[in-house]
Structure formats: C-alpha cells, structure tokens
Amino acid sequence: MLKRKVRVMHLTVLLAGALVARLSGAAPLDVAAVQPEVRSAIEERYRHFDALYRDLHAHPELGFEEVRTAARLASEMRALGFTVTEHVGKTGLVAMLANGPGPTIMIRTELDALPMEEKTGLPYASKDTVLWRGEKTRVAHSCGHDIHMVSWVATAAALAALRDRWHGTLMFVAQPAEETDSGAAAMLADGLFERFGKPDHALALHTGPFGYGMVGYRSGAIMSAEDTLEITFNGRGGHGSSPQSAIDPVLIAARFVVDVQSLVSREKDPGAFGVVTIGAIHGGTAGNIIPDSVTLRGTIRSYDSAIGRKLNDGVRRVALAEAAVAAAPDPVVTLTHDTDALVNDAAAADRIAAVFKAAFGRNAFEMAPVPASEDFSKYGEAGVPLTYFFIGVYEPQQFFEAMQAGRSLPANHSPLFAPVPEPTIVTGATAMTLAALDLVSQ
Numbered sequence: 001m002l003k004r005k006v007r008v009m010h011l012t013v014l015l016a017g018a019l020v021a022r023l024s025g026a027a028p029l030d031v032a033a034v035q036p037e038v039r040s041a042i043e044e045r046y047r048h049f050d051a052l053y054r055d056l057h058a059h060p061e062l063g064f065e066e067v068r069t070a071a072r073l074a075s076e077m078r079a080l081g082f083t084v085t086e087h088v089g090k091t092g093l094v095a096m097l098a099n100g101p102g103p104t105i106m107i108r109t110e111l112d113a114l115p116m117e118e119k120t121g122l123p124y125a126s127k128d129t130v131l132w133r134g135e136k137t138r139v140a141h142s143c144g145h146d147i148h149m150v151s152w153v154a155t156a157a158a159l160a161a162l163r164d165r166w167h168g169t170l171m172f173v174a175q176p177a178e179e180t181d182s183g184a185a186a187m188l189a190d191g192l193f194e195r196f197g198k199p200d201h202a203l204a205l206h207t208g209p210f211g212y213g214m215v216g217y218r219s220g221a222i223m224s225a226e227d228t229l230e231i232t233f234n235g236r237g238g239h240g241s242s243p244q245s246a247i248d249p250v251l252i253a254a255r256f257v258v259d260v261q262s263l264v265s266r267e268k269d270p271g272a273f274g275v276v277t278i279g280a281i282h283g284g285t286a287g288n289i290i291p292d293s294v295t296l297r298g299t300i301r302s303y304d305s306a307i308g309r310k311l312n313d314g315v316r317r318v319a320l321a322e323a324a325v326a327a328a329p330d331p332v333v334t335l336t337h338d339t340d341a342l343v344n345d346a347a348a349a350d351r352i353a354a355v356f357k358a359a360f361g362r363n364a365f366e367m368a369p370v371p372a373s374e375d376f377s378k379y380g381e382a383g384v385p386l387t388y389f390f391i392g393v394y395e396p397q398q399f400f401e402a403m404q405a406g407r408s409l410p411a412n413h414s415p416l417f418a419p420v421p422e423p424t425i426v427t428g429a430t431a432m433t434l435a436a437l438d439l440v441s442q
Contacts, residue, residue: 227312
C-alpha cells in the first residue's frame with residue numbers, strides 16, 4: 001500500500017511539473033507557423049463579427065441588466081460548439097470547450113456599458129436610454145467593452161477552428177458589471193470556480209486610445225488598486241451671518257480637500273504611484289445657511305498595497321484632525337476596498353511578450369501601468385495567475401500626429417471615444433488567440 005501511495009504521489013508530481021513547464025516556458029509557440037492560420041480563421045468571418053460589433057455598440061446595457069447582450073453572446077458561443085451556462089452571477093455566462101487533457105485557460109470579456117450619452121456621430125451610435133437612479137439616462141459603450149466582446153467571440157471561433165493545435169479546456173467567461181467593480185465578485189460568489197473548475201490561467205484585454213495594430217503588455221502591476229472613501233463631517237447649523245454660533249462643516253470639508261493632498265506630496269515615496277481624489281461634495285441648501293453636515297466622496301488609487309494602506313490610514317487621520325481643529329464631532333469615515341492592483345503573472349508575461357513581439361514586431365511594446373482599476377484582479381485574488389494586455393483603436397497616423405502636437409485622442413469613458421472596428425477587432429482576437437495557444441499548445 002505504501003509503495004502504491006508513493007507511485008501515485010510520484011505521478012502527481014510529474015503531472016504537476018509538466019503543467020508548470022507548459023505554462024512557464026518549456027515549449028514556446030511557433031508564432032510564424034500558426035499566425036497565418038489564426039488570422040485566416042478570424043478574417044474569413046470578419047463580416048459577421050463587424051455586424052455583431054455594430055449591433056452590440058448600438059444596444060448597450062448597464063451592469064446586471066445585460067440581458068440582451070448576454071443572450072446574443074450565448075447564441076454566438078453555442079453556434080461555435082461551446083457548452084454555455086447562462087445567469088452566472090445574475091447576467092454573466094460561461095462557455096466551455098474541452099479538447100482532451102491539458103490546462104484550463106479562462107478568457108474573460110465584460111458585458112456592461114456606461115450611463116452616458118454617446119457623441120461620436122457614428123451611424124451605429126447608441127441612442128438607447130434606461131431608467132438609472134430614478135432618471136432617464138442615455139447608455140453607451142464608451143469604455144470599449146463592445147470591442148472586447150467581439151474580440152472574445154472571434155477568439156473563440158479561431159480556437160475552435162484550430163483545435164488540432166492545442167489540448168486542454170477553454171473557459172470563456174462573459175462578466176457583468178465591470179464598471180461598478182461588482183461583476184467578478186458576483187460570478188465568484190455564484191460558484192464560478194466550484195461549478196466550472198479553477199483555471200490554470202486567465203486572460204483579458206482592454207482597448208486604449210492609441211494606434212490600432214498596437215499591443216501593449218507588461219509584467220507585474222498593470223492597473224491600480226481602488227479604494228472608495230466617503231466622509232461625513234458633522235457640525236452645528238446656523239445662520240450664515242453668525243458663524244460664531246455654528247460649527248461650519250463646509251469649512252472643515254474644504255480644509256480636508258486641500259490638506260489631504262499632503263499625503264500624496266509629503267508622506268509617500270515621490271516615485272511611487274498614489275492618488276487621492278475627491279469627486280463629490282454634498283451639503284447645504286442655501287447661501288445664507290450653515291448646514292449641519294457635509295459629505296465627501298472620492299477614490300484612492302495605488303499599485304502597491306503598502307502605499308494603499310498608508311493613504312487609507314492618512315485619509316482617516318486627516319479627517320479626524322480637521323474635525324478636531326474646528327471642535328466638531330468626529331466625522332463618519334467609510335473606506336471601502338474595491339479591488340487589488342491588477343498584477344500580471346511574471347512567468348506568463350515573459351512568454352506572452354515574446355509571442356506578441358514575434359506576431360506584431362515593433363507594434364508590440366512594453367507599456368507603463370494604467371492608473372485606472374479593473375475587477376479582473378478579483379480572479380487573481382482567488383489564486384488564478386493573470387495576463388492582461390491592451391490594444392489600440394485609432395488610425396496610427398492620427399495617433400502619432402496627436403502625440404507630436406501634445407494632444408490626446410478621446411479616451412475610454414469620453415462621449416467621443418470611437419474605436420475603428422477594423423483592424424482593431426482582428427488585432428485583439430489575433431493577440432488573444434496566440435496568447436491562449438501559447439498556454440495550451442502541444
């Protein structure tokens with residue numbers, strides 16, 4: 001019995017070693033051999049992908065309301081031979097394709113759009129409206145999630161067509177509510193990994209306001225951690241003409257907004273990224289009334305957890321100090337951790353960087369980290385190694401001319417953000433397919 005256990009343990013170690021070797025660089029992908037097949041599989045169906053893109057762009061939906069969007073993607077994936085489960089994490093879906101023994105690779109897209117008006121003037125621009133927070137509001141795919149979704153479908157089509165090139169299991173995840181940093185948590189809470197298996201690696205991409213055909217990669221932190229702050233400063237209301245009879249929470253809040261920036265300029269390493277931004281101030285009703293309270297809302301961003309903790313602790317300390325200076329009651333300080341920094345797995349990043357360089361030449365570049373945040377990091381918090389990269393969306397000459405002139409092209413979340421579908425979708429799907437093949441190829 002002991003010998004049998006030893007043999008089983010030895011076999012387990014060998015299998016684990018083979019998997020680690022596959023994921024860490026034992027057999028790099030022959031990009032020159034496989035890239036023409038990948039592009040052919042994508043380009044021969046491009047007219048269909050373009051029609052899908054225009055449809056999704058024209059009919060965006062907000063987080064956890066992506067019923068039409070999810071149904072459309074579910075239909076696409078079933079037509080490609082995937083086994084599809086809908087309503088995971090409310091409106092999310094999971095599409096599985098098994099192709100023999102091997103690693104499980106997760107490829108994620110987002111489903112949701114933004115509550116804002118599109119002003120691109122495109123013939124397929126969104127004109128849809130929804131009731132959001134009690135008001136009729138326009139909806140737009142101004143973050144590029146429609147490009148992500150179609151690249152996701154095109155990647156699925158290419159990998160299904162090239163299944164003689166790989167072994168393992170594909171786990172395509174369409175996640176709701178990325179814009180509110182709540183969709184990944186919802187899918188995980190709904191048993192994503194318990195029901196479908198924990199993947200050996202997870203991949204995702206994002207659009208950016210640079211030239212199409214360009215692919216940006218990075219090892220380590222590529223997007224920031226996000227914490228949300230809400231502070232209510234309490235005072236004592238009174239007449240604006242007699243401030244001595246009141247405790248003015250507007251003045252306390254104003255001092256806090258200025259003084260809290262000393263955390264960034266004086267208390268953290270100047271070379272380390274960290275931001276404290278106050279985006280909303282609510283208080284008072286009339287110019288001659290000192291209110292009882294003022295509420296501030298803001299965001300804290302960092303790439304390093306130690307910096308994040310320092311800023312969080314500092315925000316609380318400065319808020320308490322400002323109230324004490326005014327002899328006011330302690331404020332109510334609520335600090336919520338939304339996401340960790342999105343950190344790319346180092347070993348996989350090196351492999352995939354080599355694949356991108358071979359596939360895209362000088363158009364593949366090592367990028368600086370992005371200060372925005374992404375809940376794709378939640379899958380990393382659950383123990384899955386991550387690879388996340390960016391693709392450009394604008395005509396390259398337009399991008400370079402804007403750079404030389406010191407201008408920026410409309411970026412994600414701008415009402416003017418207008419990706420050029422072709423070749424952006426082809427580039428995204430090609431890069432994602434090659435990255436996946438590198439992790440599951442024979």
